[in-house]
Amino acid sequence: xxxxxxxxxxxxxxxxxxxxxxxxxxxxxxxxxxxxxxxxxxxxxxxxxxxxxxxxxxxxxxxxxxxxxxxxxxxxxxxxxxxxxxxxxxxxxxxxxxxxxxxxxxxxx
Amino acid sequence: xxxxxxxxxxxxxxxxxxxxxxxxxxxxxxxxxxxxxxxxxxxxxxxxxxxxxxxxxxxxxxxxxxxxxxxxxxxxxxxxxxxxxxxxxxxxxxxxxxxxxxxxxxxxxxxxxxxxxxxxxxxxxxxxxxxxxxxxxxxxxxxxxxxxxxxxxxxxxxxxxxxxxxxxxxxxxxxxxxxxxxxxxxxxxxxxxxxxxxxxxxxxxxxxxxxxxxxxxxxxxxxxxxxxxxxxxxxxxxxxxxxxxxxxxxxxxxxxxxxxxxxxxxxxxxxxxxxxxxxxxxxxxxxxxxxxxxxxxxxxxxxxxxxxxxxxxxxxxxxxxxxxxxxxxxxxxxxxxxxxxxxxxxxxxxxxxxxxxxxxxxxxxxxxxxxxxxxxxxxxxxxxxxxxxxxxxxxxxxxxxxxxxxxxxxxxxxxxxxxxxxxxxxxxxxxxxxxxxxxxxxxxxxxxxxxxxxxxxxxxxxxxxxxxxxxxxxxxxxxxxxxxxxxxxxxxxxxxxxxxxxxxxxxxxxxxxxxxxxxxxxxxxxxxxxxxxxxxxxxxxxxxxxxxxxxxxxxxxxxxxxxxxxxxxxxxxxxxxxxxxxxxxxxxxxxxxxxxxxxxxxxxxxxxxxxxxxxxxxxxxxxxxxxxxxxxxxxxxxxxxxxxxxxxxxxxxxxxxxxxxxxxxxxxxxxxxxxxxxxxxxxxxxxxxxxxxxxxxxxxxxxxxxxxxxxxxxxxxxxxxxxxxxxxxxxxxxxxxxxxxxxxxxxxxxxxxxxxxxxxxxxxxxxxxxxxxxxxxxxxxxxxxxxxxxxxxxxxxxxxxxxxxxxxxxx
Numbered sequence: 001x002x003x004x005x006x007x008x009x010x011x012x013x014x015x016x017x018x019x020x021x022x023x024x025x026x027x028x029x030x031x032x033x034x035x036x037x038x039x040x041x042x043x044x045x046x047x048x049x050x051x052x053x054x055x056x057x058x059x060x061x062x063x064x065x066x067x068x069x070x071x072x073x074x075x076x077x078x079x080x081x082x083x084x085x086x087x088x089x090x091x092x093x094x095x096x097x098x099x100x101x102x103x104x105x106x107x108x109x
Numbered sequence: 110x111x112x113x114x115x116x117x118x119x120x121x122x123x124x125x126x127x128x129x130x131x132x133x134x135x136x137x138x139x140x141x142x143x144x145x146x147x148x149x150x151x152x153x154x155x156x157x158x159x160x161x162x163x164x165x166x167x168x169x170x171x172x173x174x175x176x177x178x179x180x181x182x183x184x185x186x187x188x189x190x191x192x193x194x195x196x197x198x199x200x201x202x203x204x205x206x207x208x209x210x211x212x213x214x215x216x217x218x219x220x221x222x223x224x225x226x227x228x229x230x231x232x233x234x235x236x237x238x239x240x241x242x243x244x245x246x247x248x249x250x251x252x253x254x255x256x257x258x259x260x261x262x263x264x265x266x267x268x269x270x271x272x273x274x275x276x277x278x279x280x281x282x283x284x285x286x287x288x289x290x291x292x293x294x295x296x297x298x299x300x301x302x303x304x305x306x307x308x309x310x311x312x313x314x315x316x317x318x319x320x321x322x323x324x325x326x327x328x329x330x331x332x333x334x335x336x337x338x339x340x341x342x343x344x345x346x347x348x349x350x351x352x353x354x355x356x357x358x359x360x361x362x363x364x365x366x367x368x369x370x371x372x373x374x375x376x377x378x379x380x381x382x383x384x385x386x387x388x389x390x391x392x393x394x395x396x397x398x399x400x401x402x403x404x405x406x407x408x409x410x411x412x413x414x415x416x417x418x419x420x421x422x423x424x425x426x427x428x429x430x431x432x433x434x435x436x437x438x439x440x441x442x443x444x445x446x447x448x449x450x451x452x453x454x455x456x457x458x459x460x461x462x463x464x465x466x467x468x469x470x471x472x473x474x475x476x477x478x479x480x481x482x483x484x485x486x487x488x489x490x491x492x493x494x495x496x497x498x499x500x501x502x503x504x505x506x507x508x509x510x511x512x513x514x515x516x517x518x519x520x521x522x523x524x525x526x527x528x529x530x531x532x533x534x535x536x537x538x539x540x541x542x543x544x545x546x547x548x549x550x551x552x553x554x555x556x557x558x559x560x561x562x563x564x565x566x567x568x569x570x571x572x573x574x575x576x577x578x579x580x581x582x583x584x585x586x587x588x589x590x591x592x593x594x595x596x597x598x599x600x601x602x603x604x605x606x607x608x609x610x611x612x613x614x615x616x617x618x619x620x621x622x623x624x625x626x627x628x629x630x631x632x633x634x635x636x637x638x639x640x641x642x643x644x645x646x647x648x649x650x651x652x653x654x655x656x657x658x659x660x661x662x663x664x665x666x667x668x669x670x671x672x673x674x675x676x677x678x679x680x681x682x683x684x685x686x687x688x689x690x691x692x693x694x695x696x697x698x699x700x701x702x703x704x705x706x707x708x709x710x711x712x713x714x715x716x717x718x719x720x721x722x723x724x725x726x727x728x729x730x731x732x733x734x735x736x737x738x739x740x741x742x743x744x745x746x747x748x749x750x751x752x753x754x755x756x757x758x759x760x761x762x763x764x765x766x767x768x769x770x771x772x773x774x775x776x777x778x779x780x781x782x783x784x785x786x787x788x789x790x791x792x793x794x795x796x797x798x799x800x801x802x803x804x805x806x807x808x809x810x811x812x813x814x815x816x817x818x819x820x821x822x823x824x825x826x827x828x829x830x831x832x833x834x835x836x837x838x839x840x841x842x843x844x845x846x847x848x849x850x851x852x853x854x855x856x857x858x859x860x861x862x863x864x865x866x867x868x869x870x871x872x873x874x875x876x877x878x879x880x881x882x883x884x885x886x887x888x889x890x891x892x893x894x895x896x897x898x899x900x901x902x903x904x905x906x907x908x909x910x911x912x913x914x915x916x917x918x919x920x
Contacts, residue, residue, distance in 0.1 A: 006912035013650070016651045019910050020911050021914060022915060023914070048667070053658070053659070053663065054628070055654070056651065057624075057625055057631060058625065058627075064655040065665065067628065080555050081557070
């Protein structure tokens, strides 16, 4: 099963994010540097805030509703907050964003 | 069996007696109520607002016809009682007799008429009841000059009312300072100054010799031979108990009708209450003791034991804008000590009078918020020796017995909640500190305390100080965040001094410890850069909170709210139709009117925003920036356009200000208002900038707030023209933009730099011009409607999901 092309790298602003709708809920895709991207669950485990609307700093994002901070590599909440967001494999190839088909319940071949 | 009760006088005291009787024994009394006025009971205290036009008679009626009918009370209104026959137990009215088992005299008081020539001329009125009030309103409608004789509570309220109705008013007062029974000299002086500021002339030490005029009052002659022209003369020198009926009936009468503590006169079947009575040599004029008397009289009538106890009463003047409070006894005396607080700049004066360990009197002017608390201490005879040092600062400064704030924090139990936002208790914080968290940031990171609204920061710092002792230096200036050791002020200074014009320049030159800041510092740096270098720096949407990035307010469910701008609160049928159409087209679940005089459409999906903005834009609507750290609204009243009290075109000025200032980014949100007169219908005195129009110009106040903190504006300047009002407002906003910390509202910034510093900077005409020019330059770049810029296909794509995989079937 091949990786899913979800769009161009330049569709995400630098230090910004976009969301992708999937059958299992929304995924947030982040661009932390020129060619560095991450994909995680979009909903904050605290109150469901849309993480794709948060401020992206370093390899972290701050939830726009109550300032929970998550590490985008591990999905772990930082500081005193306890929680974790799911992370998904995402890679850049030829300026395109390729997402692991597992998000559709499929396995990459 | 029912008892026959006859009441003479339908005033506030007897009205309260009837209420008590009906609450306790609804069918027990057959009541006949006489009243010389052709109406029932109304709230006499509120005659002043009726005079000034803030209320109407209907607003102040306490008991209407239906109320009396429901209680089967025989009303004989407009009928004078001519005699009381105590032997036959009969009261004689103009229309006949009525027999009583019990009689209640509540004839109140009559205005004291000074025995001078001309007192009976037409155009001379007293101020006692509704008829007097209506006569004054009618006289004021013709305009001209009014002379009020008497500078007590009633006289000043009459003066203020007539002045607000457009008359040229002079107050004559025999004594050296106004309201000498309630105020001391200093408070009297401040009151005089305030009244004069509103255009009322006050002459103290002025003795009236005669009222001059042929067919009606034309002038007032003073003892010093000076003559004041007068189309209307109001006599408000005082009142005396109305006792004629009681005297004629042979009851014991001194200055008032003498009563026992049970409110019974010298005849056991006759009671008396209100301003007509005298008890232990004392007369009564304020409403609180009258209500107490009414309660006692009702209890006596029903055969219950009760006794009247005279309590301390407090006075407040019902004149808008003159904030005074007085309670208890404040005459000087050998055994008395004063605590005095003065703030000349704000016109605040507070004086407390102590006798031994008790507070016995309080006079306050300009800031009377703590009046009720002081009044309570006086009434209770509380021992105030423990809090004497901070007493004058009011209840907010009284931490029980502990005056050392550290001691109070140290004494808190471990389960006391310190951080309300995140539900963090003291024990959790002290454990973190003992575990090595020795800075505020560490405590925040480990416990979340003080990491949301920040109002508990002081408490957390005190806990650090209490737990660590000398190891914690509370006064160390706080860095912006964990990314740097520099404070906001340091960074602002260095951005200007080193001409840092980009984010990377800041991170590099100022030694940031993180690659590109965090959610705390980056929005601040983005603002500082765009405020200091509007032309060179490019605003970064990714350094903005979601609302400013998406130009709408995110709601808890991830939808947004949309608030179009309504300039100065004005709208039109076309705009309202466009808003209604958009609400239907995009299935907006909630449409709400905001506190800033505009309309909020709540529950809009992000992907619908650009199309909705395009639709609203076609009707001429632009973003209201309800989501921004920038100019929100300029709230206005209708001013001279429609309002009979408006002194200037407040709506027009509000619209002009909003058109000049919209779109500018500021350290925090900025709310403004313009009121057309000191009645302040636009609530300008709790705004970041509030302008109150007066006859002679514009009073600009700054630093108000009505949020987590409640602040009144402080006067910045008074100017004569609208152009100057605009200039000062723009210059103030630019000064705030150039100097304040990000997320400090103007009142917080002013508290840091001092209002004098702000005033001095703005008083310099060259600096003012520079500030206005700098602001206008910035506006050439930032005054653009963000909605119009995003009402296209590109924005629609950017606001929609990057991809929709929901239709990709799993294989």
